[in-house]
Amino acid sequence: MITPTHYLVLSALVFTIGVVGVLTRRNVIIIFMSIELMLNSVNLNLIAFSDQLNKFGGQVFAIFVITVAAAEAAVGLGIVIALFRNKETVNADEMDLLKW
Amino acid sequence: MEAILFYTLAAILVLFAVLTVLARNPVRSAVYLISALIAVAGLFLLQKAEFVAAVQILVYVGGIMVLFLFVIMLVSVREVIGQPKTNRQTKTAVVLAAVLCVELVFFLSTGASLFEDAEPGPAVIEQVQTLNTESVGTLPAALRNRLGAPAGGDRRCSGIG
Numbered sequence: 001m002i003t004p005t006h007y008l009v010l011s012a013l014v015f016t017i018g019v020v021g022v023l024t025r026r027n028v029i030i031i032f033m034s035i036e037l038m039l040n041s042v043n044l045n046l047i048a049f050s051d052q053l054n055k056f057g058g059q060v061f062a063i064f065v066i067t068v069a070a071a072e073a074a075v076g077l078g079i080v081i082a083l084f085r086n087k088e089t090v091n092a093d094e095m096d097l098l099k100w
Numbered sequence: 101m102e103a104i105l106f107y108t109l110a111a112i113l114v115l116f117a118v119l120t121v122l123a124r125n126p127v128r129s130a131v132y133l134i135s136a137l138i139a140v141a142g143l144f145l146l147q148k149a150e151f152v153a154a155v156q157i158l159v160y161v162g163g164i165m166v167l168f169l170f171v172i173m174l175v176s177v178r179e180v181i182g183q184p185k186t187n188r189q190t191k192t193a194v195v196l197a198a199v200l201c202v203e204l205v206f207f208l209s210t211g212a213s214l215f216e217d218a219e220p221g222p223a224v225i226e227q228v229q230t231l232n233t234e235s236v237g238t239l240p241a242a243l244r245n246r247l248g249a250p251a252g253g254d255r256r257c258s259g260i261g
Contacts, residue, residue, distance in 0.1 A: 002106045005212040010110045012204035016197045021121035023193035024186045033133050051147040059152045073164045077171045084175045
Protein backbone atom coordinates (compact mmCIF):
# COMPACT_ATOMS: atom_id res chain seq x y z
CA MET A 1 0.00 0.00 0.00
CA ILE A 2 1.67 3.14 -1.18
CA THR A 3 0.71 6.10 0.98
CA PRO A 4 1.54 9.70 0.13
CA THR A 5 4.25 9.47 2.77
CA HIS A 6 6.18 7.17 0.47
CA TYR A 7 6.15 9.86 -2.18
CA LEU A 8 7.15 12.50 0.34
CA VAL A 9 10.12 10.48 1.54
CA LEU A 10 11.17 9.86 -2.06
CA SER A 11 10.84 13.56 -2.73
CA ALA A 12 12.99 14.35 0.30
CA LEU A 13 15.65 11.95 -0.96
CA VAL A 14 15.72 13.47 -4.41
CA PHE A 15 15.78 16.96 -2.91
CA THR A 16 18.80 16.02 -0.81
CA ILE A 17 20.59 14.62 -3.83
CA GLY A 18 19.92 17.90 -5.62
CA VAL A 19 21.26 19.86 -2.66
CA VAL A 20 24.45 17.80 -2.70
CA GLY A 21 24.80 18.50 -6.40
CA VAL A 22 24.36 22.24 -5.97
CA LEU A 23 26.81 22.47 -3.11
CA THR A 24 29.46 20.19 -4.51
CA ARG A 25 29.92 20.53 -8.24
CA ARG A 26 32.04 23.15 -9.93
CA ASN A 27 30.44 23.12 -13.33
CA VAL A 28 27.70 25.72 -13.35
CA ILE A 29 25.55 23.73 -15.75
CA ILE A 30 25.56 20.70 -13.48
CA ILE A 31 24.61 22.97 -10.58
CA PHE A 32 21.68 24.04 -12.72
CA MET A 33 20.68 20.46 -13.36
CA SER A 34 20.71 19.76 -9.64
CA ILE A 35 18.33 22.70 -9.20
CA GLU A 36 16.03 21.03 -11.72
CA LEU A 37 16.21 17.88 -9.60
CA MET A 38 15.05 19.87 -6.60
CA LEU A 39 12.17 21.38 -8.54
CA ASN A 40 11.10 17.93 -9.63
CA SER A 41 11.07 16.73 -6.06
CA VAL A 42 8.72 19.60 -5.22
CA ASN A 43 6.50 18.55 -8.09
CA LEU A 44 6.39 15.02 -6.70
CA ASN A 45 5.17 16.45 -3.41
CA LEU A 46 2.47 18.51 -5.08
CA ILE A 47 1.15 15.64 -7.16
CA ALA A 48 1.19 13.31 -4.13
CA PHE A 49 -1.02 15.63 -2.13
CA SER A 50 -3.23 16.34 -5.11
CA ASP A 51 -3.82 12.63 -5.48
CA GLN A 52 -4.53 12.13 -1.81
CA LEU A 53 -6.99 15.01 -1.46
CA ASN A 54 -8.80 14.46 -4.77
CA LYS A 55 -8.18 18.04 -5.79
CA PHE A 56 -6.57 19.35 -8.90
CA GLY A 57 -4.89 22.38 -7.38
CA GLY A 58 -1.70 20.44 -6.84
CA GLN A 59 -1.52 19.41 -10.44
CA VAL A 60 -2.20 22.91 -11.70
CA PHE A 61 0.47 24.28 -9.41
CA ALA A 62 2.88 21.60 -10.60
CA ILE A 63 2.31 22.82 -14.15
CA PHE A 64 3.13 26.31 -12.96
CA VAL A 65 6.33 25.00 -11.39
CA ILE A 66 7.31 23.32 -14.65
CA THR A 67 6.65 26.55 -16.52
CA VAL A 68 8.70 28.61 -14.10
CA ALA A 69 11.50 26.06 -14.29
CA ALA A 70 11.51 26.36 -18.07
CA ALA A 71 11.68 30.15 -17.96
CA GLU A 72 14.36 30.07 -15.28
CA ALA A 73 16.41 27.56 -17.23
CA ALA A 74 16.23 29.70 -20.33
CA VAL A 75 17.32 32.85 -18.52
CA GLY A 76 19.97 31.08 -16.44
CA LEU A 77 21.50 29.34 -19.41
CA GLY A 78 21.57 32.65 -21.23
CA ILE A 79 23.55 34.05 -18.33
CA VAL A 80 25.86 31.04 -18.45
CA ILE A 81 26.56 31.59 -22.11
CA ALA A 82 27.20 35.28 -21.54
CA LEU A 83 29.60 34.38 -18.75
CA PHE A 84 31.33 31.86 -20.93
CA ARG A 85 31.74 34.41 -23.67
CA ASN A 86 33.60 36.68 -21.29
CA LYS A 87 35.54 34.31 -19.12
CA GLU A 88 35.98 31.18 -21.25
CA THR A 89 35.05 29.00 -18.31
CA VAL A 90 32.00 27.57 -16.60
CA ASN A 91 33.80 26.82 -13.40
CA ALA A 92 31.84 28.16 -10.47
CA ASP A 93 35.01 28.76 -8.47
CA GLU A 94 36.31 31.16 -11.07
CA MET A 95 33.24 33.41 -11.08
CA ASP A 96 34.66 35.66 -8.40
CA LEU A 97 34.50 39.10 -9.95
CA LEU A 98 32.32 40.36 -7.09
CA LYS A 99 34.62 39.12 -4.37
CA TRP A 100 36.43 41.77 -2.44
CA MET B 101 1.07 -3.95 -8.47
CA GLU B 102 1.21 -0.31 -7.55
CA ALA B 103 3.93 -1.06 -5.04
CA ILE B 104 6.08 -2.80 -7.63
CA LEU B 105 5.74 0.09 -10.03
CA PHE B 106 6.37 2.65 -7.33
CA TYR B 107 9.51 1.00 -6.02
CA THR B 108 10.87 0.38 -9.49
CA LEU B 109 10.32 3.96 -10.58
CA ALA B 110 11.62 5.29 -7.28
CA ALA B 111 14.78 3.19 -7.58
CA ILE B 112 15.33 4.38 -11.15
CA LEU B 113 14.77 7.98 -10.10
CA VAL B 114 17.18 7.86 -7.16
CA LEU B 115 19.80 5.96 -9.16
CA PHE B 116 19.77 8.40 -12.04
CA ALA B 117 19.64 11.40 -9.73
CA VAL B 118 22.77 10.18 -7.97
CA LEU B 119 24.44 9.53 -11.31
CA THR B 120 23.50 13.02 -12.48
CA VAL B 121 25.25 14.56 -9.53
CA LEU B 122 28.30 12.32 -9.72
CA ALA B 123 28.95 12.11 -13.44
CA ARG B 124 32.15 13.70 -14.68
CA ASN B 125 31.00 14.41 -18.20
CA PRO B 126 28.23 17.04 -18.33
CA VAL B 127 26.63 15.39 -21.35
CA ARG B 128 26.28 12.17 -19.40
CA SER B 129 24.90 14.15 -16.51
CA ALA B 130 22.24 15.61 -18.80
CA VAL B 131 21.26 12.22 -20.17
CA TYR B 132 21.01 10.76 -16.68
CA LEU B 133 18.80 13.68 -15.70
CA ILE B 134 16.57 12.98 -18.71
CA SER B 135 16.16 9.40 -17.48
CA ALA B 136 15.38 10.67 -13.98
CA LEU B 137 12.75 13.04 -15.35
CA ILE B 138 11.11 10.25 -17.31
CA ALA B 139 10.97 8.23 -14.10
CA VAL B 140 9.30 11.22 -12.42
CA ALA B 141 6.76 11.32 -15.26
CA GLY B 142 6.10 7.64 -14.62
CA LEU B 143 5.48 8.44 -10.96
CA PHE B 144 3.03 11.15 -11.99
CA LEU B 145 1.20 8.62 -14.14
CA LEU B 146 1.04 6.28 -11.18
CA GLN B 147 -0.78 8.99 -9.22
CA LYS B 148 -3.41 9.49 -11.92
CA ALA B 149 -1.98 12.80 -13.08
CA GLU B 150 -1.76 12.04 -16.76
CA PHE B 151 -1.78 15.61 -17.95
CA VAL B 152 1.10 16.65 -15.75
CA ALA B 153 3.04 13.58 -16.83
CA ALA B 154 2.58 14.53 -20.46
CA VAL B 155 3.52 18.14 -19.77
CA GLN B 156 6.59 16.94 -17.90
CA ILE B 157 7.80 14.87 -20.83
CA LEU B 158 7.00 17.51 -23.40
CA VAL B 159 8.27 20.58 -21.59
CA TYR B 160 10.86 19.36 -19.15
CA VAL B 161 12.49 16.57 -21.11
CA GLY B 162 11.72 17.80 -24.59
CA GLY B 163 12.36 21.47 -23.98
CA ILE B 164 14.48 22.20 -20.97
CA MET B 165 16.85 19.27 -21.22
CA VAL B 166 17.34 19.79 -24.92
CA LEU B 167 18.22 23.40 -24.13
CA PHE B 168 20.66 22.16 -21.53
CA LEU B 169 22.28 19.88 -24.06
CA PHE B 170 22.61 22.70 -26.55
CA VAL B 171 24.27 24.91 -23.98
CA ILE B 172 26.59 22.10 -22.86
CA MET B 173 27.66 21.60 -26.44
CA LEU B 174 28.30 25.31 -26.83
CA VAL B 175 30.15 25.75 -23.59
CA SER B 176 32.08 22.65 -22.66
CA VAL B 177 34.33 22.24 -25.63
CA ARG B 178 37.51 23.35 -23.98
CA GLU B 179 36.97 21.64 -20.64
CA VAL B 180 40.25 20.62 -19.07
CA ILE B 181 40.09 16.95 -18.18
CA GLY B 182 42.52 17.04 -15.33
CA GLN B 183 40.60 19.47 -13.15
CA PRO B 184 38.77 18.05 -10.18
CA LYS B 185 35.07 17.94 -10.75
CA THR B 186 34.07 18.84 -7.19
CA ASN B 187 34.99 21.89 -5.20
CA ARG B 188 36.47 22.00 -1.76
CA GLN B 189 33.15 21.77 0.04
CA THR B 190 32.42 18.12 -0.69
CA LYS B 191 32.67 16.66 2.79
CA THR B 192 30.78 19.52 4.44
CA ALA B 193 28.11 19.42 1.76
CA VAL B 194 27.56 15.69 2.10
CA VAL B 195 27.37 15.91 5.88
CA LEU B 196 24.92 18.81 5.79
CA ALA B 197 22.80 17.16 3.12
CA ALA B 198 22.70 13.96 5.15
CA VAL B 199 21.51 15.97 8.14
CA LEU B 200 18.85 17.59 5.97
CA CYS B 201 17.71 14.24 4.62
CA VAL B 202 17.55 12.64 8.06
CA GLU B 203 15.62 15.61 9.40
CA LEU B 204 13.12 15.57 6.53
CA VAL B 205 12.56 11.83 6.71
CA PHE B 206 12.20 12.01 10.49
CA PHE B 207 9.56 14.71 10.33
CA LEU B 208 7.74 12.92 7.56
CA SER B 209 7.72 9.66 9.48
CA THR B 210 6.49 11.16 12.72
CA GLY B 211 3.92 13.28 10.95
CA ALA B 212 2.77 10.58 8.59
CA SER B 213 -0.34 9.90 10.65
CA LEU B 214 -1.39 13.51 10.13
CA PHE B 215 -1.16 13.12 6.36
CA GLU B 216 -3.25 10.02 6.35
CA ASP B 217 -5.94 11.61 8.44
CA ALA B 218 -6.54 14.31 5.88
CA GLU B 219 -9.90 13.69 4.35
CA PRO B 220 -10.16 13.93 0.62
CA GLY B 221 -11.87 17.17 -0.20
CA PRO B 222 -15.17 17.25 -2.03
CA ALA B 223 -14.47 16.50 -5.62
CA VAL B 224 -14.84 19.76 -7.48
CA ILE B 225 -15.35 17.95 -10.73
CA GLU B 226 -16.57 14.41 -11.16
CA GLN B 227 -13.35 12.56 -11.40
CA VAL B 228 -14.92 9.29 -12.34
CA GLN B 229 -16.52 10.21 -15.61
CA THR B 230 -14.06 12.66 -17.05
CA LEU B 231 -10.45 12.08 -17.81
CA ASN B 232 -7.71 13.86 -15.97
CA THR B 233 -6.82 16.19 -18.80
CA GLU B 234 -10.36 17.43 -19.20
CA SER B 235 -10.70 17.82 -15.46
CA VAL B 236 -7.59 19.94 -15.15
CA GLY B 237 -8.84 22.06 -18.02
CA THR B 238 -12.22 22.67 -16.42
CA LEU B 239 -10.77 23.65 -13.07
CA PRO B 240 -10.86 27.41 -13.71
CA ALA B 241 -14.50 27.25 -14.86
CA ALA B 242 -15.51 25.12 -11.90
CA LEU B 243 -13.80 27.47 -9.49
CA ARG B 244 -15.50 30.43 -11.09
CA ASN B 245 -18.90 28.81 -10.76
CA ARG B 246 -18.17 27.89 -7.20
CA LEU B 247 -16.89 31.28 -6.10
CA GLY B 248 -19.49 33.29 -8.01
CA ALA B 249 -18.60 34.98 -11.23
CA PRO B 250 -18.43 38.76 -10.83
CA ALA B 251 -21.17 40.56 -12.70
CA GLY B 252 -20.23 42.60 -15.72
CA GLY B 253 -21.15 46.07 -14.43
CA ASP B 254 -19.91 45.63 -10.91
CA ARG B 255 -18.28 48.84 -9.79
CA ARG B 256 -17.87 48.04 -6.14
CA CYS B 257 -14.18 47.33 -6.31
CA SER B 258 -13.04 50.37 -8.22
CA GLY B 259 -11.43 52.63 -5.67
CA ILE B 260 -10.11 55.33 -7.93
CA GLY B 261 -12.49 55.56 -10.86
